[in-house]
Amino acid sequence: MHKPKPTARVTRHAARFVLILLLIEFLDEFVFGVREAAWPLIRADLGLTYAQIGLLLGIPNVISNVIEPFLAILGDVWKRRVLVLGGGAVFALALLLAALSRDFGLLLLSFVLLYPASGAFVSLSQATLMDLQPSRREHNMARWTLAGSIGVVGGPLILGAAVSLGFDWRGLFAALAMLTVVTVLIAWRIPFDDHAPRGQGQGALNAALFGQGLRQALHALRRGEVWRWLLLLEASDLVLDVFLGFLALYMVDVTGASEGQAAVAVAVWTGVGLLGDLLLIPLLERVQGTRYLRVSALLVLVLFPAFLLAPGIDGKLLLLGALGFLNAGWYAILQAGLYSAMPGQSGTALAVKNVSGLFAGLIPLALGLIAQRFGLQVAMWLMLLGPIALLVGLPRGESSRLQSP
Secondary structure (H helix, E strand, C coil), X not given: CCCCCHHHHHHHHHHHHHHHHHHHHHHXXXXXXXXXXXXXXXXXXXXXXXXXXXXXXXXXXXXXXXXXXXXHXXXXXXXXXXXXXXXXXXXXXXXXXXXXXCCHHHHHHHHHHHHHHHHHHHHHHHHHHHHHCHHHHHHHHHHHHHHHHHHHHHHHHHHHHHHHCCCCHHHHHXXXXXXXXXXXXXXXXXXXXXXXXXXXXXXXXXXXXXXXXXXHHHHHCCCHHHHHHHHHHHHHHHHCHXXXXXXXXXXXXXCCCCHHHHHHHHHHHHHHHHHHHHHHHHHCCCCCHHHHHHHHHHHHHHHHHHHHHCCCHHHHHHHHHHHHHHCCCHHHHHHHHHHHHCCCCHHHHHHHHHHHHHHHCCXXXXXXXXXXXXXXXXXXXXXXXXXXXXXHHCCCHHHHCCCCC
């Protein structure tokens, strides 16, 4: 019998490894999609206010951004596999606690656990993917984003189907906890550290290596090019995850939509975004990523006010689909820019992103407080700062080319 050549076996093994990394991202965004579509149900069940929802979105983010830099640096100097699998186990536990929560306090605790667990489970998987092919970071980030978009689209659809069959959001969160356990067991068979660059993420942990990682992170934070990508990432999130976090509530409270129509709005946003992420992969073979970002940010700057001012639900859904299509690839291209600004330091790149996230984690809380005081419509207008920041801050000319080592 003809045996496959060693090179062919290595290629197939690498392909399976990439698929598992993408599966982890799919699961994370699937959970996110379920939660964002379920906010009206969660609010009604627990009697939450806008301010409490802002706390649920903001406080876990801030705490996570304190913890995750250390996990990310460990991912550069120690065994990533341990961190990824351990993060997956805590991720499952957090989802189970969310399903069991009967008040604001326990739900907050579950999210406080969920966010840093995602940092270890998901973010370090992303860093590993970036290490596999440094010369194709934009393209692999586009694939990563596509896997996440499939999850985000599937989440609201599954929630809608579950509710129509008589299940509530708690049962779905419990099912997601079990699905996470299955994913961790699949990832258990893969030696993550075999795919790390030599000397990275391997060997015994010692204080000297960790201290060196901390010094590298501090040095990176003194570089203007690193801060450019960090600030652009956080600004773009205003019309990405932050907007999605308030979208279902906006449709119900401001537009007058039903909870089912709000779930449809989330599905439209994520579904059209999935199409955009799919088309982005071949587009990046022909068009410079930052040039595409500049054009799409300008269009979003025009269409976002039109969405807020549109009088009817149908018109808003149409404009929502256009916005979801236009901002496809924003995160992928900007995150690839950060990795390219810090070659060979994928874990440290995640660490410095968490440092910038300490401030950004307060944004949902601030918007929640503004919505509580002045109304959600006012808070939504502030999200226009996202595309404005991209138009002002994106590099131009030769400096806009994402270099890889």
